Amino acid sequence: MLYEEVKKNKVLQDCAYIFFKNSSNKNTSYNKALDSAFKAIEIRVKNGIYFSKLWKFVRCDLDDENYTEARYEFFDTLEEGKESCFKELPFDPMLGNGELEYKEVCTLDEKPNSFRLDQSQENCFHVMEVLPYEPKGEYACIWYHAYEGVGFEVLFVGTYDKCAEYAKSSAKKVCADFKDGEYTEYYDQVVVDTGIEWQIWDIVKLPE
Structure with missing residues (x-):
């Protein structure tokens, strides 16, 4: 170019x-x-920041019916992830009075850019975020929140035990900040109901 x-x-x-x-x-x-x-x-x-061997991408999906059940799909490049978002729109943008918003988020740190797509129709919504991660482990700890807006973040990449430890520690700190906070722990997920919204830490198996 x-x-x-x-x-x-x-x-x-x-x-x-x-x-x-x-x-x-x-x-x-x-x-x-x-x-x-x-x-x-x-x-x-x-410096090789964008070399494909150093960064991979995960698409994170969440909708209004499954606040604690995010879905994940993996890609080698940001462009592949972006393309998948438009191919798999949950609502036909030509029907109804729904909204479709998307943007590539520029970053000036050591990470590649990310991408976000929001689609809504009537009282339903669907959010897709394509985020970079360094494939330096078998699992990733991915945090997200829902209800007071939706947002995802790849917090940690490593072994299952390290990701689980990170998730539990982070969740307990958040729960302690809310008087009526409820902490629930599963094998591959930790959930905190703050009384205002859900905060979730998923332990996600990465592709080989």
Whole structure:
């Protein structure tokens, strides 16, 4: 991709806006911020951050009927994950008065970008997030919350025992912050009902 073509990329423009918004130098121009974003991305590429052997992607799905039953699917690239979201829309966007929103989330740390798609129709909703993870273990501890919005995060990758330990420890800390919090533990999941929403830690087997 040529430099001028790259500068038209919406995701990279978002990166530049973040640079511009957070810059301590208020005299920084948008074009300079854009150049800074490109340099940061170039460094990440040169360091091998985007090499497929270092990062894989998991698509996390949740709907309004199954607050504690997220579903997971795995991909080698972000583009494959994004494509799967549009191929498997739960509601036909041509029918009804539903809404469809999606965005690629730019990150300026060591992780590749992620992707989120929200679809709703009448009183139903479905959320898909495609998140990067480092395949350095057999299991992943994936946290999410539901009811007061929906959001996912890959917290830890390692052995089953390490992921289970991480999940239990994190969940107990959250539960302790709520007077009426309820803690429930399963083999592959820990659930905390805060009285306001659900918070869940899933222990997910990763593909080989």
